[in-house]
Amino acid sequence: MLTRLFPFLDRRRAAARAEAGRWWLLMRDDATAPQLLAAFSDWLEADPAHPAAFEEVCRRLGPPGPARSPRPAAPPQAAPRRAWRPALALAAVLTAAVIAAHGPAPRPDIAVPPGQWQEDRLADGSVVAFGPGSRGWLRFDERLREIRLDTGSVIVEAAPDPQRPLVVETPHGSVRVVGTRFLVVADGSRTGVTVSHGAVETVAAARPEERRILRPPDHVQLTPTGIVEPAPGAVADTADEVRQGWRSFAAAPLADVAEALAAASGERILVLPTAPAAAVTGRFRMRDAGPTLALLADAYGLRRLEPWPGTTVIY
Numbered sequence: 001m002l003t004r005l006f007p008f009l010d011r012r013r014a015a016a017r018a019e020a021g022r023w024w025l026l027m028r029d030d031a032t033a034p035q036l037l038a039a040f041s042d043w044l045e046a047d048p049a050h051p052a053a054f055e056e057v058c059r060r061l062g063p064p065g066p067a068r069s070p071r072p073a074a075p076p077q078a079a080p081r082r083a084w085r086p087a088l089a090l091a092a093v094l095t096a097a098v099i100a101a102h103g104p105a106p107r108p109d110i111a112v113p114p115g116q117w118q119e120d121r122l123a124d125g126s127v128v129a130f131g132p133g134s135r136g137w138l139r140f141d142e143r144l145r146e147i148r149l150d151t152g153s154v155i156v157e158a159a160p161d162p163q164r165p166l167v168v169e170t171p172h173g174s175v176r177v178v179g180t181r182f183l184v185v186a187d188g189s190r191t192g193v194t195v196s197h198g199a200v201e202t203v204a205a206a207r208p209e210e211r212r213i214l215r216p217p218d219h220v221q222l223t224p225t226g227i228v229e230p231a232p233g234a235v236a237d238t239a240d241e242v243r244q245g246w247r248s249f250a251a252a253p254l255a256d257v258a259e260a261l262a263a264a265s266g267e268r269i270l271v272l273p274t275a276p277a278a279a280v281t282g283r284f285r286m287r288d289a290g291p292t293l294a295l296l297a298d299a300y301g302l303r304r305l306e307p308w309p310g311t312t313v314i315y
Contacts, residue, residue, distance in 0.1 A: 016053035019043065024057050028308045033270065041272040044315060051303075051315075058307040110136040112152065115266035115287070117243065125159035126166060131185075131242060133263025152263060153185040155239040158198075173204040173222035182214075183239040185247075187256040191222040194236050202227060235283060245287035251279040257296070258314065265289035268308075272315040276301050 023040055027033050044050050112118045112134040119129040123140055130136075134152025139145075145166040147154060158166040160179030168175040170186040180198020184191060193202050195214045202212045207226040214220065219236035221228040230236060235248045245264060249257055255271055257280045262269040264286035278300040284292045293312055297304050305313045 013049065013053070016047065016049045017057060020050065020053040020057040021061070023054060024061055024307060027270070027313070028311065030268075037270065038273055041274045041315065044272070045274055054307075055305060058305050061307075108135050108150070109138045110134055110147075110149070110152075113266075114263050122159075124161060124164075124166075127157040129155040129243065131155075131263070132266075133259075149184060149186050151186050151188070151259075153183065153242055155181070155183050155243065157181045170222065171205070172224065173202060173206075173227075176201045176203070181239065183237060183242060185237060185242065185260075187252070188259050189223065189253050189256055190228075192219065192237055193222065194219045194238060196239055245285060246283060247286050248283045249280050251281055254278040254280055254296075254300070254302075254314075256280075257284070261286050261289055261292055266310070268311040269293075270311070270313045272313065274315045278302070 023043065026036055027040055044054065110118070110130055112130045112132060114133050116132055117129055118134070119127070121127050122138070122145075124145060126145070128147065131153035134154065135150045136152070136154075137148040139148070143164065145158075145161065145164050147156070147166070147168045149168055149170050154168065156166065156168065156177070158177050158179050158181070162178055165176050165178050167177075168184050170184065170191040172186070172191040175182065175184055175193050177198065177200040180200060181196040182198075182200050183194045183196070193200065193214065195216050195218050197216060199213055199215045202214060202220055202222060204210050204222050204226045206224050210226050212218075212220055212227055217236070219230055219234075221230070231250060234250045237246075237248050241248075247257075247260055247264075254275060254277070258269045258271050261267070261284070265288065267289040269289070278296075280296065280300070282299075284295070286292065289312070293304055293314070296302060297314075302314050304315075307313060
């Protein structure tokens with residue numbers, strides 16, 4: 001009845017569905033999604049009809065089967081009322097965004113597929129277990145034993161060598177040890193360090209003069225502002241729990257939790273800039289993306305869609 005009285009409503013819905021269909025094609029392609037997340041988010045916010053149209057398209061078109069890269073298409077225009085914001089992509093989506101001018105990135109020594117663990121015995125006898133989605137480099141010579149962990153997690157059983165302390169470097173700081181067992185988890189905004197045996201020295205990249213000596217069961221966070229002690233009663237990750245697929249978070253950014261969940265489960269998770277800001281606290285089963293995402297959505301007022309197999313969009 002309303003569309004008969006007001007034909008422009010039907011045209012508006014048809015236009016919204018057409019735009020939603022183009023976004024459905026563009027956002028399922030790993031090559032284009034990182035650059036378009038902010039524009040897609042703007043489009044969703046520009047009109048209350050847009051989220052409903054996208055949800056309708058997802059019900060009609062997905063999930064049809066394995067995602068395939070569509071033919072290149074001109075992206076729909078973002079709403080002019082808002083400025084372009086940096087794209088936020090997670091897990092495998094982030095690694096696809098390589099700046100063409102610099103050519104392909106060098107292949108890391110450590111590149112663990114999502115959902116898997118990689119255990120190695122190093123030349124000095126140390127045993128390391130890299131968690132799902134971990135990426136980094138190894139450097140061992142007559143003076144230094146160094147693991148560069150850009151993202152992911154590593155459980156280290158360091159062989160004693162007083163002349164060559166083993167160092168784990170992350171974007172947020174470093175962990176130095178002579179011989180012990182400890183866990184390092186490098187999330188997007190912080191690095192967690194938990195000691196099981198022995199002692200380690202932690203140094204924050206933001207404040208090199210700030211150092212902590214940790215002994216079991218000490219735990220700290222290396223952040224862009226320095227070393228942060230855990231809150232009273234906070235539950236820290238342990239090596240065994242992380243190996244079993246569990247993670248504990250205390251007021252962690254949603255992006256960090258989603259990135260860790262994507263790495264552990266192998267799911268593709270896109271967090272749009274429109275997603276409500278959330279400081280996530282709790283203990284989660286990271287291998288089970290579906291139930292964990294449902295729990296996060298209920299707890300923090302998130303909306304989620306599954307437009308393609310193995311992909312969840314949070315907004």
